[in-house]
Amino acid sequence: MPSPSARQPEPQPGLIHRLPAHWAARTPDGEALAFEGHRWSWRQLADRTDRLRGALRTLGVRRGDRVAYLGRNDPACLETFLAAAGAGAATAVLNWRLAPAELAYVVADSGARVLLADTGRAAAARTALAALPDPPRLVVTGGADDTDGTADEPGTAYEPLLARAEPLPPAPDTAPDDTCLVLYTSGTTGFPKGAELTHRSLLSSCAALLSQVPFGPEDRNLVALPLFHVGGIGYALGGLFTGRPTELLRAPAPEAICRAVDEGATHLLLVPAMLPGVLRAGTEHTAAFARLRHCLYGASPMPLPLLREALSRFPDVRFVQVYGMTELSGAVTALDHATHRDPRQSHRLASAGRPLPGVETRVADPATGAAVPPGRTGELRVRTHQRMKGYLGRPEATAETVTEDGWLRTGDVVRVDDEGFVFVEDRLKDLIISGGENVYSAEVERVLVEHPAVAEAAVIGVPDEKWGESVLAVVAVRDGARIEESGLDAFCRTHLAGYKCPRGVAVVDGLPRNAAGKVDKNALRAAHGAVERVPRQLPRQPR
Template sequence: MSGRPNGIADLVDYWNATDPDAVAVQYGPRTWSWAELADRVHRAAGALSAAGVGPGDRVASYDKNHPASLEITLACARIGSANAMVNFRLAPEEVAYTINDAQATVLFVGAEFLPVVEELGDQLTTVREIVVIGGATDQYEDLLAAAEPLTEIRPHRPDDSFLQLYTSGTTGFPKGAMLTYGGMLAHSVTNVEHAGIVEGNVALVAMPLFHVGGSSWAILALYGGASIVVVRELVPEQLLDEIVRRKVTHGFLVPAVFSVLLNVPGVADRDYSAVRELCYGASPMPLPLLRQCLETFPFGFRQVYGMTEACGVVTTLSPEDHRDERQRHRLVSAGTPIPGVEIAIGDPSTGEHLPAGSVGEVLVRSAQLMSGYWGNPAATAQALPEDGWLRSGDAGKLDADGYLYITDRIKDMIISGGENVYPAEIERVLAEHPAVLDVAVIGVPDERWGETPKAIVVGKEIDVEELLAYCRERLAAFKCPKSITVLSELPRNPTGKVLKRELRRPYWEGVERGA
């Protein structure tokens, strides 16, 4: 591809040679040009090499968003090692699990998380060296200053991994998805073209870098020659200020962030003239929230559906689809596959492909796919069978025009009296009710039907009988929740996903199906 880097490893070299003085990274009051970023990545590569980190080795980054984490990832890409990103929201024992699972030899830790690392002490069995980022004594900056720049790129194969991101682990310990040079290049090339990212654009990097919505988004923006604005803390008014002041053209946010942005005073009165489009994904956006966003913000919206195991995005719903009054039903779809991605719907039991309109498991085939889960061949074989189709674990259907509709997670499907009931469909209806602020639907035991839907809601002045009647007016009888429980909040894991196993557990204790 002309006019772009040849790969991820030479990304900084290409743009340093093309436009060395252009701003590559913005972070708080600081900026780095492409020449400065290239020098920092070269020095980080030299420091890692001097510390004995070589091909196939892992280092770990444990911090909130900071340019250092991206520099370390790009440095790893140059020497054939991989950066394992640690979710900073995890409990200490989960942090230890992630670092030990990755077998990280060098740990880069933000100063505010150093007490956790010190508390873990010798529980971090593979770590030989700890480097503190930021704080009163910034060891990372000292390390770069003392390092001999390593400008060469060590040989690597397209299916080698340079970035290891951990799945959220809603059903157990997280798994390390090995994202590859070839996979990330395919993802970057396609999405840069799809979103129209070019030199001079400014991309907001506000989602955590331990998530594909953080690291993969940042890498593709840099690949396209854009300047990235790295945001450490998600403070709503400050985030809007950054978007306007930095003249952001592109960005990615999760629906929950849009929800809080809409509550900022004067949100509709700011100058968004520089913004071309903002993407949203990682969880469904409730229709009332999406409609409010479309009414409030004048720029384009692009929904993205994807997964860690595919380096990020596999389908998108375009800005044009969002504002097409003739096809309003498509607002609840995940759009169509991006170039280079094939989507099929498979029978959850056999994997056999199903016709349009049938609900089954979403299957993905693409050059973007991970090489597997680190140290977990059994889970790799389950997710990536020999036919080359990634089993997403999501339930969905394709319509006759190729638009994908996600219905739920396969494991969350409720089988009631022989009928398949997808909680997300019920949740979508309940989310439209003005008294409901948050909702989760689970299956609970029923002597007659095997299991039936139950809604767990968060809200103010909830009238349970009125809410049940509301559902009966809008859903088939077998889909309607048979009971509703009101809670002050829903249990969530550190990435914000609802822990339905915890909601199910009290109802299934002693019952064969289990939680």
């Protein structure tokens, strides 16, 4: 198993689109990408991105423009990202689960000149484009299923487009602070906003993360998260950055993940919701997963019982928790594998770890921006080269999120212990104020999932005539178990102050999640009569 001192590849160029040519010049026949049994060398990847850059130029893409990609994970998405970046353009990778009306909104918002959509989403793309007054050109990806389109099925086929294109080298005037990627936020507080990420921000994120999860000469990167998520496309850059092979999964099925590890994948980033499937995938699959070297997880809290089970079942896997956000190009803190395995620090399994190299953090009063005393809660603010340039076309929203002196407001309520470990208590908008007291939903959720009958839990605030808001627990039950509200209340009261305990319990088959794997609390609020509220400041501290 490689140690943190494992030899790293030589320094890479400061522009993302130069990575394929950089490694092609050194190991032209070395494996760059793998997908569904097909493999691309560095020389092939460099040639294909040059050809696609030439094709995009014939479709009218110029410096400062944007192209959009819609579809499940596929090498065509990475090729588009690399080709457009070298043209001085940016790629907006769109959530393939969007309904046509939502898709029409983000395509229009992105200002894309070309939309690439896979065959599975081509019909939705055509419906969305028909609603736009000036739609982008449509290119349909999908290998053998590509068609050149007709009057009834407009669209240009991807592979034939590449085959007839003249290679176009990268533009000489691209710069590290050019926008090369636009990722849309989940839209849980309104219309989605496109975060503009740059060559510098993304490569800074890669370098910081590699301080925790180095790659050795024999390592392979496995990308299972969707590429429209920063944990998908941002993490995929790790292989490109280090010159190691990247295997791309079309969908994150537990069996597919375990099979890829069995075939040599060594590094993986997943969301906690994916881990139960791996643990229950059967003896053969879990035995394969146990050969993984580094398992990163993030995007949502890992229930402690689930984490403890994983640590026990996979004693040789180096687990690393990462915390970050789209606007920061990925992870900005990490809980290292040594802390995971240290019984003296078991209380820190609930933390998000410490800041990565190149990342400054501060805990601030959200109303004034003043630093709060150590150990007290406040809003986490971050300053780093990983920060986005801003929200595409939204200077007011950018100004609300990024301060004049460069601090990004995360919207997360945190505390930091005496050794710098960050504990995320809640989202500001998820803070429940009951009878004037602060109730952090994440704190209550951590207790609820310790109950032996609870598979997963989410906590929201609901209107209460007496207290203003009260705590509602929405729980899914483990197979074969039963939950009684009185028993759950008694369990909570042994771990929490009375005002934090749920005053109601709703039992569901499963919690709704968004495309990033996070629990969709807006859907829960809508289902249970709660009203979304975005507090502007933290009230007084809980008793």
